[in-house]
Amino acid sequence: MLKNRMVDQPYGTYSVYSALKTGLCVTCPRCGGMGLVTYREGQYRFQCAACGHARAKQLSGYRFRVQNLCQSCGRYYNVPIQDPRRQTFPVLRVPCPYCGFVMPGRVEKTGQVVWYGGDGVLWRGQDPIFGFDLWFLTSFDGKPVWALNREHLAYLIGYLSARLREKPPDNPGLRTQADMLPAFMKTAKNRERLVRRLRELQKK
Numbered sequence: 001m002l003k004n005r006m007v008d009q010p011y012g013t014y015s016v017y018s019a020l021k022t023g024l025c026v027t028c029p030r031c032g033g034m035g036l037v038t039y040r041e042g043q044y045r046f047q048c049a050a051c052g053h054a055r056a057k058q059l060s061g062y063r064f065r066v067q068n069l070c071q072s073c074g075r076y077y078n079v080p081i082q083d084p085r086r087q088t089f090p091v092l093r094v095p096c097p098y099c100g101f102v103m104p105g106r107v108e109k110t111g112q113v114v115w116y117g118g119d120g121v122l123w124r125g126q127d128p129i130f131g132f133d134l135w136f137l138t139s140f141d142g143k144p145v146w147a148l149n150r151e152h153l154a155y156l157i158g159y160l161s162a163r164l165r166e167k168p169p170d171n172p173g174l175r176t177q178a179d180m181l182p183a184f185m186k187t188a189k190n191r192e193r194l195v196r197r198l199r200e201l202q203k204k
Contacts, residue, residue: 006162011175014155016128017110019148020044025135026127028053034135034204037127044129055130062109066094069174072101076175081107136201140194143184147201156181157198160191 016024023036026046033050046055064081079094081087087107095102122128125137125144136147147153159165159178167176184190 005164008176014152026132066105068105070096073099
């Protein structure tokens, strides 16, 4: 049954970075049980809750970038900061790569190894650190549908089952978590079938 209303979450609320704090749910390559990928003190660790199988990967370094919403053309951009001297500043003025408009943006520092497998790995339903299949993984019309953990799964079900979806009142002009969803998941004719698939994942 569809709910009436849901207020969306800010962009990036359910991301690899946030999931690593409590545990990114993946499938153990040894026994097929559920395991967690976490990050602690410069090291990424996998631990299977079923068989105890464990792996670790050291942080290989950092990357620096400025992400922003251009006030001129309205597009989101991601500009890497290569100069070590500029990487030390908390805020930098950088030009929009689409229109050239210069505006300040916060410098974000992230671990490079998070994207070890590349963005395409995550969208295929695998974690980008070890390359294991995500635990909450299914398919819809031949396309992978997944959630990073139970919290992310609950969000997807809540968003897709709502009849009215609203942007957060404190940032109505900014991107929201739903902007990370592929178009086929937000198409009205697909929502009820997708919710049924996602509810099946909740039983795992």
